[in-house]
Amino acid sequence: MPEKGIINTKQFVWMLFIIITTLAAMQIPSMLIMQAGRDAWLSVVSAWFLDVMLALVYAYMGIRFPGENFVQYSITILGKYLGRMVGILFPLFFLLVCSLMLQGLSQVVNTIFLPMTPFNVILVSSFLVSAFIGRKGLEVIARMTEVLGPLFFFSIVTVCCLVLPAVHMERLKPQLDEGIAPFLIGTPLMLTSFGVCIIMAMYIPLCNRPENGFLAKFSAVSMGALVVGLVTALSVGIFGIEDAQYMNSPGLQLAKMINFSNYLERVEMVWLLILVGSGIVASSSLLWAFGQGLAQIVGLKTYQPLIYPGALLSLVFCIGSFPSSLNQTNFFHYTFPIVAAFVETGLELFLFATALVLNKRGAA
Amino acid sequence: MRKLALILVCISLLTTGCWDYQEVDRLATVLALGIDRIPGSKNVLLTVQIGKPEGKGSSKQIGGQGGEKSYIIMNSEGKSLSEAILSIGKQSTRRVVLSHCKTAVLGRDLAEMGIGEILDDLKRARESRRTNWILTTDKTAKEIIEKDISLEQLPGRGLDHILQNFKKAGRVVPMNFNDFFARLNGESHVSFTPLAQLEDIDKQVTNQLEKVVGRSLDTEEKPKTLTIGKTAVFKNLRMVGVLNEDDTRAHKWLVDSPKGSSITLAYAPQAQTNGDKGDIMFEIEDGQTTITPHISEEGITMNIECTTKVLIHELGATGVNVLDPKVVAQLELQTAEAMKLQLEHTINTAQKELKSDCVGFAENLHNYYPLEWKQIKDNWDDVFPTVDYQIFCKVKILSSGTISNPTLRSEPE
Numbered sequence: 001m002p003e004k005g006i007i008n009t010k011q012f013v014w015m016l017f018i019i020i021t022t023l024a025a026m027q028i029p030s031m032l033i034m035q036a037g038r039d040a041w042l043s044v045v046s047a048w049f050l051d052v053m054l055a056l057v058y059a060y061m062g063i064r065f066p067g068e069n070f071v072q073y074s075i076t077i078l079g080k081y082l083g084r085m086v087g088i089l090f091p092l093f094f095l096l097v098c099s100l101m102l103q104g105l106s107q108v109v110n111t112i113f114l115p116m117t118p119f120n121v122i123l124v125s126s127f128l129v130s131a132f133i134g135r136k137g138l139e140v141i142a143r144m145t146e147v148l149g150p151l152f153f154f155s156i157v158t159v160c161c162l163v164l165p166a167v168h169m170e171r172l173k174p175q176l177d178e179g180i181a182p183f184l185i186g187t188p189l190m191l192t193s194f195g196v197c198i199i200m201a202m203y204i205p206l207c208n209r210p211e212n213g214f215l216a217k218f219s220a221v222s223m224g225a226l227v228v229g230l231v232t233a234l235s236v237g238i239f240g241i242e243d244a245q246y247m248n249s250p251g252l253q254l255a256k257m258i259n260f261s262n263y264l265e266r267v268e269m270v271w272l273l274i275l276v277g278s279g280i281v282a283s284s285s286l287l288w289a290f291g292q293g294l295a296q297i298v299g300l301k302t303y304q305p306l307i308y309p310g311a312l313l314s315l316v317f318c319i320g321s322f323p324s325s326l327n328q329t330n331f332f333h334y335t336f337p338i339v340a341a342f343v344e345t346g347l348e349l350f351l352f353a354t355a356l357v358l359n360k361r362g363a364a
Numbered sequence: 365m366r367k368l369a370l371i372l373v374c375i376s377l378l379t380t381g382c383w384d385y386q387e388v389d390r391l392a393t394v395l396a397l398g399i400d401r402i403p404g405s406k407n408v409l410l411t412v413q414i415g416k417p418e419g420k421g422s423s424k425q426i427g428g429q430g431g432e433k434s435y436i437i438m439n440s441e442g443k444s445l446s447e448a449i450l451s452i453g454k455q456s457t458r459r460v461v462l463s464h465c466k467t468a469v470l471g472r473d474l475a476e477m478g479i480g481e482i483l484d485d486l487k488r489a490r491e492s493r494r495t496n497w498i499l500t501t502d503k504t505a506k507e508i509i510e511k512d513i514s515l516e517q518l519p520g521r522g523l524d525h526i527l528q529n530f531k532k533a534g535r536v537v538p539m540n541f542n543d544f545f546a547r548l549n550g551e552s553h554v555s556f557t558p559l560a561q562l563e564d565i566d567k568q569v570t571n572q573l574e575k576v577v578g579r580s581l582d583t584e585e586k587p588k589t590l591t592i593g594k595t596a597v598f599k600n601l602r603m604v605g606v607l608n609e610d611d612t613r614a615h616k617w618l619v620d621s622p623k624g625s626s627i628t629l630a631y632a633p634q635a636q637t638n639g640d641k642g643d644i645m646f647e648i649e650d651g652q653t654t655i656t657p658h659i660s661e662e663g664i665t666m667n668i669e670c671t672t673k674v675l676i677h678e679l680g681a682t683g684v685n686v687l688d689p690k691v692v693a694q695l696e697l698q699t700a701e702a703m704k705l706q707l708e709h710t711i712n713t714a715q716k717e718l719k720s721d722c723v724g725f726a727e728n729l730h731n732y733y734p735l736e737w738k739q740i741k742d743n744w745d746d747v748f749p750t751v752d753y754q755i756f757c758k759v760k761i762l763s764s765g766t767i768s769n770p771t772l773r774s775e776p777e
């Protein structure tokens with residue numbers, strides 16, 4: 001295997017949590033509110049449940065094909081050629097998510113915090129740092145998340161608590177005003193975002209206790225769902241659905257709402273810390289997953305030479321495909337969920353069904 | 365390769381903010397802004413109050429009475445608020461920074477003609493904060509922004525302090541951008557802001573005193589005073605009217621909380637209780653108002669329940685024995701009745717004069733009857749004035765302050 005590092009279950013949990021946190025810190029809550037309105041938090045709950053169900057499939061496949069990730073068991077199940085064609089979709093998907101994350105992150109930093117700094121400087125810096133970390137390997141990323149993960153979790157919960165006085169519960173009422181359709185529509189949208197945690201299949205073979213894969217995913221998604229749910233519900237309760245649905249980063253706006261008698265305010269830097277820190281670490285993790293997956297497809301001994309080219313490819317995709325934040329938002333709202341649903345759910349279920357039908361199992 | 369990567373990472377991390385550094389003494393910090401509508405193609409007039417750090421510290425500057433002021437005023441025009449903000453840069457040698465601006469004042473003309481155009485800028489602008497206060501004035505915003513506030517070196521900060529105080533206790537509901545936007549986006553599309561006015565309080569007081577003493581008083585003429593005691597009501601992005609001070613107080617009881625407010629009772633003793641006629645003032649220590657809608661064949665009825673706990677702040681009626689449970693019970697009943705009358709007056713004003721649901725009936729109806737609301741909401745403007753309501757007030761006297769009964773007695777007739 002190209003990656004020689006080993007991670008423990010705790011690191012596994014925090015790595016997944018950081019990926020969800022990045023999405024929560026950016027556009028997901030507003031997208032969800034646009035679809036599900038006041039019931040958006042219900043979509044988070046139902047998506048959490050479905051994602052845990054999906055995690056069962058991934059965990060089962062991890063055990064059925066011990067020591068293999070989905071790129072490898074695609075080849076085991078579907079054969080040398082078709083398996084590689086299907087398997088390469090996973091690393092490419094991670095590269096796409098990395099592009100979207102860093103574009104979104106850079107856009108928020110540029111618009112809110114560093115308006116006079118050219119956008120591309122922020123974007124290129126983010127890619128360079130992410131690639132630098134990604135190339136260091138999974139153990140380095142895992143150790144970073146072990147420190148940053150709890151810090152982010154505590155910070156987000158604190159921000160949410162501090163903003164509570166500004167909440168108007170009546171803005172969250174009535175629930176299910178338009179029936180169950182809005183929250184049911186919001187559920188798959190949220191699921192596609194939680195679904196980025198399919199990266200767990202890349203971590204399971206490298207975890208010192210692979211049987212804890214499901215537990216790790218369950219813990220991470222539960223904490224992530226709590227964070228996204230809190231940000232979503234508080235955004236509706238404070239800004240109302242009409243405004244919250246069009247905010248580029250509702251979490252950031254929540255942090256800007258904190259004001260305790262003029263002595264505690266302007267704490268949005270905490271949100272910037274969360275956004276940049278989690279965004280960079282999550283992206284490095286995705287770049288690592290891209291390199292690792294691709295190295296396995298093409299049969300390289302190491303993934304490291306692929307990280308910088310991967311980052312460059314992702315950067316070019318960002319600059320070429322999303323010349324403005326509006327393009328990125330549009331893609332994230334309307335195209336990404338379809339692509340994500342196909343890769344995260346469709347491909348994995350296809351591999352799961354094929355493995356059962358063809359009675360394929362891992363070698364170990 | 366590693367060293368190169370490290371150098372690149374260091375450069376990218378350490379140099380991103382270098383070229384857009386801003387020294388604090390090269391910034392013009394806006395403390396408050398006022399927006400007016402003026403005739404012509406450039407119809408937005410912006411007035412900003414900018415703090416002057418070097419002018420700070422002299423006692424002569426307080427209130428701007430004598431000496432150099434601690435702030436300067438700048439005006440600019442534009443087709444939109446953004447353009448007017450950019451135009452300020454034409455006159456300022458320093459970069460104008462709006463991120464510390466705490467208050468925005470809307471002029472009457474602008475408010476009456478519609479604020480839709482400027483709201484987008486207030487929401488979208490990077491430097492704008494949703495916790496900033498919004499005020500309306502019955503004059504021009506320019507006059508309010510230019511007005512000195514006693515005891516304050518920076519009037520912009522003074523406005524902020526007044527509104528902060530309202531948050532803790534006061535008769536007016538202070539309104540920040542966020543709640544203003546959220547209410548305008550609400551079911552009734554009605555929102556409100558405190559109304560800033562310039563009143564010649566000194567002249568009024570002097571005139572009254574002159575009547576009492578029967579001669580002209582030898583006092584200095586003082587400038588008008590900025591007061592905030594009324595409420596401007598907005599419907600569909602336009603100001604539709606003003607609630608007077610009494611209605612503003614009851615409006616706070618309805619949409620916020622009676623806590624921190626006060627009520628004055630014209631006390632009239634009944635046969636079985638003692639005391640003379642007079643005013644008794646109660647401070648509302650705690651309380652809450654709930655509005656529960658009810659839909660029946662007769663139509664929509666709102667049950668308004670206002671529960672308050674009060675302290676006796678002043679007993680203007682002499683001979684009232686507040687140690688007598690009968691007297692206390694009577695005071696509580698009469699206070700509840702006074703509150704009820706005031707609430708009725710406010711709701712009537714909203715229904716009949718303003719024809720705007722600034723009391724939150726629509727939101728409550730939507731919350732309790734979401735299905736029925738869908739049928740009503742398109743005609744809500746016609747339905748609202750016909751909505752029936754029942755008010756139940758309950759007052760509990762908690763304390764009489766540091767003394768119980770009044771120590772002074774009136775002269776026997």
